[in-house]
Amino acid sequence: MDKTLVKTLQDLIVQSAACYGEKTFLKEKAGKEDAETTYVQLYDNCRKVSSFLQKSANGKKLHAAVIGLTSAAYLTAYFGTVGGGNVIVPLDAQMGVDDLCDHLQRSDAEVFFFDARYAPMLPAVRKNCPAIHTYVSLQEMPDVLSLAQVLAENEPMEWTPIDPASCAAILYTSGTTGKSKGVMLSHSNLIDNTMCQDNESTPEDVLLTVLPIHHVYCFTCDILLSLRYGTTVCVNDSMMHIAQNLKRYQPTLILLVPMIAETIYKKIQAAAAAKPDIPIQAIANAVFGGKLRGIYSGGAYLNPKLIEGYRALGIPIAQGYGMTECSPRISTANLEDESIGDIGTIVNGCEVKIVDGEIWAKSPSVMMGYYHNPEATAEALTEDGWLRTGDLGYVDEKRHLFLTGRKKNLIILSNGENVSPEELENKFAGLDWLSEVLVYAENSMITAEIFPNTEFCEAYGIDEMKRLLQEQVLEINKTVSSAKQIHCLRIRNVEFDKTTSKKIKREQSQQGAIFQ
Structure with a gap:
């Protein structure tokens, strides 16, 4: 195209029809058959x-x-x-x-x-x-x-x-605090994000779409990019069916959030443990349908250990970064880039600068503003068009972007030290005995509140879980400055409240026993 x-x-739409004609754009289940x-x-x-x-x-x-x-x-x-x-x-x-x-x-x-x-x-x-x-x-x-x-x-x-500058869509954010805001994206916003990179897919590729379609991450990266490149999109009709749909459609590409990627990885590991005579790479290949050439991840923190684990299986997994207000991509994943720790390379046509630790972005993908909300628009956009992302991070000499936390979530201690809770929360990632974690300050002490893996607790008991938690915190505290060390632990007996996009709401009452 x-x-x-x-x-x-x-x-x-016009150009995709002209270029790809009678080629199948979408496959979805219709009973036992596929509707195309x-x-x-x-x-x-x-x-x-x-x-x-x-x-x-x-x-x-x-x-x-x-x-x-x-x-x-x-x-x-x-x-x-x-x-x-x-x-x-x-x-x-x-x-x-x-x-x-x-x-x-x-x-x-x-x-x-x-x-x-x-x-x-x-x-x-x-x-x-x-x-x-x-x-x-x-x-x-x-x-x-x-x-x-x-x-x-x-x-x-x-x-x-x-008119390319006219509004195409209003997308409501599902923020962890406050009332949702209607992000206005123009035609040119969405098209810029679709066209800002090249050679990301081909007409021979098959993509399995599993993420919610109302999110701009799914809509741009699954749908709009497929229209551009002539890719065939296959619909995963339910998360309960993802295993069978991977085998059914044999995708070459798939976009995931880290939680789904980790769940599949653990199932591969469990299958390999049950069948030690079969190479784990062969098991992984079968799980994904046999033709997968890579996984793109976004929407949340991707544990570097998970990246290494997938690469050991012969499956490259790469992550990008963005937000609804930027249509969404600010940085993008590259399956051939073997760097670990960053959140992708800044996309073409996008400028990024760091202001007081916060990531600011400027590009043709940046939103028009918030619908009927000039106050919020003024808070997010500068007069000369910079988007204040609210995220903290830095950029290296190769235009790799690194994320360290959310500005509004910063913990400011009585001694003036700033602590990013996400930095500490990410250090708990990938633990089998833990389901969810939230870090905050309580009585000027850094507190980690966790909701344990209930199956683990049933199998090994709460005391064993506490022992592992204390050991993990000791290891974490060795890796951070004294100001960032965790001094208080809390165990919940219920899950954290979450948004519909499964992000933990940070402002909620503590519901668990505390121990130090």
């Missing part, structure tokens, strides 16, 4: 949705929300909306009815595309969101207009050019 011809998401959508079919169906929306709004531009799992229907609603010059609002598939209504109201949505599983929420949505005049189910269901009907009753619309 000639990337100079692509300035908007509309252009991307070609690049041309996606283009035609998106223009039918655009035609429908134009009629629904009497030719005016509108905001349409969509909620559901990755599917051809979801992507048709998404690209049909933005292709016609409207704004899409992808919503978190895990949110409850109150949050759903809140996001629909705050985004000024007038059309609501929804997965049929959300039908029980419709009465509350109809009551609380009077601005929504059109409801479309992504699957067929009684008494509700379905996407299939929309496609059957509308002809493909002839798209007119879109």
Whole structure:
């Protein structure tokens, strides 16, 4: 694809259809078989949705929300909306009815595309969101207009050019503190992030998509990049089925978050222990379907030991870094880069500088601002376009980016010392007997609060877990300055509260016995 011809998401759909035609873009389960959508079919169906929306709004531009799992229907609603010059609002598939209504109201949505599983929420949505005049189910269901009907009753619309600087999407963050903010991303934001690197995939590649589609990490790196390179995307229909889907679709590439990567790695290790006569590399190869050439990781800290473990299996795993406000990539993974400890190389066209320890980024991928929230926009963006990421880190001479923590999470002790809790939390990564950890200051003492692995505790007892925890803390304290040493331990009897993206909410009451 000639990337100079692509300035908007509309252009991307048009060019992908022209370049890849009848090639399969998406595979998804339909009973025992796979339903396939070609690049041309996606283009035609998106223009039918655009035609429908134009009629629904009497030719005016509108905001349409969509909620559901990755599917051809979801992507048709998404690209049909933005292709016609409207704004899409992808919503978190895990949110409850109150949050759903809140996001629909705050985004000024007038059309609501929804997965049929959300039908029980419709009465509350109809009551609380009077601005929504059109409801479309992504699957067929009684008494509700379905996407299939929309496609059957509308002809493909002839798209007119879109201003690249216009808003394409409003994505609500799921922050660990405070109310979610609506990140406005323009067409040019998303296209810049899609086109900023080269040679990341090929038409011969097969990608298994497992991450939530409403996250820009999944949407840009799984969907938009695949449209650019002509990759076939296969849908993992459930995390419960990931093992069988790896064998079913035999991906060459996969994007994961560290938690999933670690879970699969542990299963490979367990299988190898049960079958010592089979080389572990052969077991790993079979687990991933036999054709995997690499794993990309993002969204959270990736333990260097896990990187080394996968490389020993013959599987390169590399991580990148970004945020919704940057569409999302600030640094990107490289499967051929054998460095460990960094979070990737800064992408082309992006400037990064460190201001008082904080990472600032400036690029064409940086958001337009927060929807209806000028105060938050002013806090995040400088007048000359720098994005204050809120993350702490540094850059080396090779443009490798390193992350050390979150600015707002910094622990400031009475002696003036600044301590990054993430730096200490990461030192607990990869321990079989520990499930979750949170580090904070309590009475001016650095405290580590953990939720143990319940299976381990059942098998070996809480006393053994305490012994291992104390040993681990002693080892950690040897590696840090006296100001950063952990002096207090707390064990929880319940999991930490989390956001829908599975990040621990840092501001919550302690619920566990304490020992020092």
